[in-house]
Amino acid sequence: MPKPSEFAVHLLLKGGHREEVRFPTIQDFQKWYSSELMPKATSDDFITVPIKNLQGEYMVARPSSILAIRVEPVFSSSVDRF
Structure with a gap:
């Protein structure tokens, strides 16, 4: 079974906004x-959401505003599927 290259974590926020952050391993996300x-x-206090793939940028969110989380394994491949 192939090993994912990273994990895309999709955050659904109040108001319908969506954000995607990536983690190198599932253990880092957990x-x-x-x-x-x-x-x-x-809590309505801000927490830091790690954005490891964007140098010099960061994101903060209120934990109470995160309605759903979807974790998607991302596989890098030499085959271009587009």
Whole structure:
């Protein structure tokens, strides 16, 4: 079974906004989720959402405004599918 190159995490926010952030491993996502997001799930205080693929940029979000999360494995391939 092939190993994903990274994981795209899609955040559905209140108001219909959507954001995508990427994590290099599922363990990195699980660590952020369990240590940052879940303990403050009902909070209106901002938390940092890691954006590892964009140099010099960062994102903050209110945990209470995150309505849904979808985790998608991303496979890099030598075959162009477009």
